[in-house]
Structure formats: structure tokens, C-alpha cells
Amino acid sequence: MLTLVLVVIVAALVFEFINGFHDTANSIATVVATKVLSPWQAVMLAAVMNLVGAMMGTAVAKTIASGLVDTDVVQVSSQIILCALLGGIAWNLITWWKGLPSSSSHALIGGLCGAALAAAHNDMNALIWSQTMGDWTKNKGLLWKVVVPMVSSPIAGFLLGILVMLLLWAIISMLARAGGRLARLARPHKVNRFFGKVQILSAAYMGYAHGQNDAQKTMGIIALTLFGAQSAGALNDLPEWLSFLHPSSTDPQGIAGWIIVTCALVMAFGTASGGWRIIKTLGHKMVRLHPINGFAAETSSATILTLAAHYGMPVSTTHSISTAIMGVGFAKNPRALKLTVVERIIWAWILTLPAAGGMAYGLFRLLEALGWA
Numbered sequence: 001m002l003t004l005v006l007v008v009i010v011a012a013l014v015f016e017f018i019n020g021f022h023d024t025a026n027s028i029a030t031v032v033a034t035k036v037l038s039p040w041q042a043v044m045l046a047a048v049m050n051l052v053g054a055m056m057g058t059a060v061a062k063t064i065a066s067g068l069v070d071t072d073v074v075q076v077s078s079q080i081i082l083c084a085l086l087g088g089i090a091w092n093l094i095t096w097w098k099g100l101p102s103s104s105s106h107a108l109i110g111g112l113c114g115a116a117l118a119a120a121h122n123d124m125n126a127l128i129w130s131q132t133m134g135d136w137t138k139n140k141g142l143l144w145k146v147v148v149p150m151v152s153s154p155i156a157g158f159l160l161g162i163l164v165m166l167l168l169w170a171i172i173s174m175l176a177r178a179g180g181r182l183a184r185l186a187r188p189h190k191v192n193r194f195f196g197k198v199q200i201l202s203a204a205y206m207g208y209a210h211g212q213n214d215a216q217k218t219m220g221i222i223a224l225t226l227f228g229a230q231s232a233g234a235l236n237d238l239p240e241w242l243s244f245l246h247p248s249s250t251d252p253q254g255i256a257g258w259i260i261v262t263c264a265l266v267m268a269f270g271t272a273s274g275g276w277r278i279i280k281t282l283g284h285k286m287v288r289l290h291p292i293n294g295f296a297a298e299t300s301s302a303t304i305l306t307l308a309a310h311y312g313m314p315v316s317t318t319h320s321i322s323t324a325i326m327g328v329g330f331a332k333n334p335r336a337l338k339l340t341v342v343e344r345i346i347w348a349w350i351l352t353l354p355a356a357g358g359m360a361y362g363l364f365r366l367l368e369a370l371g372w373a
Contacts, residue, residue, distance in 0.1 A: 001078075004078045005078050011089075012225070016215065018089055018093065019270060020272075023317050031200070031294055031298070036196045037203070045203060045204055046207040046210070049210075051268040058216060060312055064112075064216070064217050064220025065220040068127065074123070083115040087358075087359035088104070091359065102352050105213075105217055109353065115361065118368075149308060157301055160300040164328075172186045199294050207271075212305065212306065213305045230247055289328070300327070
């Protein structure tokens with residue numbers, strides 16, 4: 001049993017590593033596309049900022065650990081979590097190979113839901129659909145923590161991308177009308193030079209927000225594994241050198257420091273490995289970007305991710321940056337968007353939850369058939 005727990009933890013860290021290189025594009029596609037940084041410089045910036053962001057807060061991790069599966073209906077076993085991770089990993093690798101920026105977050109959540117349903121023999125009550133607690137910021141369940149953000153964050157990314165782009169153009173227009181030295185600042189080459197510098201800051205902000213939201217999901221999975229193993233008695237006779245695996249007795253649903261540090265480092269390492277296929281799709285295929293466009297898209301997306309992390313919502317980095325880029329492109333020229341690429345991306349989003357969930361469901365059924373679950 002302990003061996004299985006350790007296998008699940010290793011699988012969770014593999015998922016975190018894949019999440020890092022799969023979602024690297026989300027952090028750096030725009031800054032690479034605008035040629036502000038070289039791919040290698042951008043990857044290193046994203047890796048460092050992922051590490052910093054991952055160390056900041058655990059609200060999203062706690063949502064994954066305790067806000068989606070009803071442990072009164074189905075005991076969350078190591079087998080369930082292993083199948084959830086394998087379903088998410090498989091879908092991530094498929095979409096990475098196809099160069100599609102799908103959501104690692106929703107792949108993980110879909111896998112967890114699919115495996116839990118299989119373990120509960122299709123009892124839909126195994127999932128916490130909605131749990132209202134008076135304050136909307138504290139509401140739990142798939143509705144409030146997954147479905148609502150899944151729909152609202154892409155819309156918010158698109159609209160905020162348009163708004164930030166229009167605001168920047170309004171400022172440039174005011175400078176041009178002011179005359180004199182201010183008017184010279186509004187010249188295209190001056191604008192490109194300025195935003196070429198400040199886009200480094202927005203790319204760092206995006207990397208920070210990515211780490212803050214995405215790294216916490218695997219933290220939650222590892223914590224959930226340890227809670228389940230503790231309840232099943234698998235951690236009762238741990239050797240001294242593995243005693244750190246015990247959940248805290250004072251805060252059993254807290255996220256241990258070693259989990260936070262390990263996930264942060266693994267995600268940073270995965271990010272440093274790069275994800276060039278998806279960078280090409282996001283940074284070049286959807287719309288042609290200039291530094292001012294990249295700054296607007298990154299700032300919009302990172303703001304959404306930071307707010308979502310504060311409220312414990314496991315929002316998709318992919319959705320927010322992709323739609324922010326779409327919004328910036330739409331503001332620039334509605335006809336500039338390459339709709340065939342956008343359509344492929346949207347289909348990948350729609351399929352992520354059921355595809356990852358279906359694979360995890362099938363894997364758990366296979367383990368049951370083999371007598372391993």
C-alpha cells in the first residue's frame with residue numbers, strides 16, 4: 001500500500017513536470033512572438049517566475065484536495081488518484097503532440113472526476129456539484145470552482161484583452177494630440193521600443209500567475225493522496241525517514257511545506273524544458289503580435305489568473321491567455337484572427353474534461369477487473 005502511495009506521488013510530479021513544459025507556451029508565447037526575448041531567455045524567465053508564483057498561497061490546492069470529491073460517498077484511494085493523473089497526463093501529451101493549447105487544469109480535474117465516478121459505480125453524488133456557504137467566494141463544488149470559472153475566465157480574458165488594448169491606444173492617441181515631446185512618444189518606433197521593454201515585466205507577471213495557479217493543482221492532488229492513505233491506515237507504520245508524509249495533525253487539510261517546495265521546483269524544471277509546439281500555435285498562428293499587443297494579452301491573462309488563485313479557483317492558464325490574445329487580435333482587426341486555428345483550440349477545450357475523465361474512468365475499471373482496486 002505504501003509503495004502505491006509513493007507511485008502516485010511520483011506520477012503527480014510527472015504530471016507537474018508535463019504541466020510545466022505543456023503550459024510554458026502560455027507564459028512566453030507572446031514575448032517570443034514579438035521577438036522581445038529569445039525562446040531560451042523567455043523560458044528561463046518563465047521558469048524562475050513559475051517557481052516564485054508556486055510558493056505563493058495554497059487556496060487552489062485546497063480546492064483540489066477537498067472541494068470536488070465527496071469522501072462520504074467514495075473513499076479517495078491511491079488507485080483513484082493514479083488513474084486521474086494518468087488520464088490527465090495522456091490527454092496533455094496528445095494535445096502537446098498536436099500543438100493544441102488545451103488545459104492541464106481541466107485535464108486533471110476531468111481525470112479526478114472520471115476516476116471517482118468509476119470507483120462510486122456511477123453514483124453522481126460522489127462529486128460535489130455545488131455547496132453554497134453564503135459567501136460566493138467560499139462556495140465549493142464543481143459548479144462554483146470549475147464550471148463557472150471555465151466559462152467566465154475565457155470570456156473575461158477576451159473582454160479584458162480588448163479593453164486593455166483600447167485603453168493603451170487611447171493613451172497613445174492622447175499623447176499624439178498633445179504635440180511637442182509627448183507627440184514624439186506616440187510614434188510607432190517609440191511605442192514598439194517602450195513596450196519591448198515593459199513586455200518583459202508583463203511576461204514575468206504571466207509566469208508568476210501561471211505558477212501560482214497551476215502548480216497548486218498538483219499540490220492538492222498529493223495532499224489528497226496522503227489524506228486518503230492516512231484514512232486507510234497506509235501511513236501507520238512509516239519508517240522514520242518517511243515520517244514527513246503524515247498530514248499535519250493540527251491542520252489535516254493544510255498543504256505541507258515539502259509539497260509546496262517540491263511541486264514548485266518540478267514545475268519550474270518542466271517549464272525550463274520548453275514546449276515549442278504550442279508556442280508556435282499561440283505566438284504565431286492565431287494573430288500577428290507586436291510588443292504592445294503582447295503586453296496587453298499577458299497583463300490581462302495574468303490578472304485573471306491571480307484573482308482566481310486568490311479565491312481558490314483552478315482556472316486554466318491556457319484559456320485565459322488564449323482568449324486574451326484573441327481579444328487583443330480582435331481589437332486590432334477582427335479579420336486578423338485566424339478562425340480555423342481558433343476553432344481547433346476551442347474544440348480541444350470542449351473535449352478536455354470528458355476525454356481525460358473518460359480515460360481515467362476506463363483505467364479504473366481496468367484496475368477493478370484485474371483486482372487491483
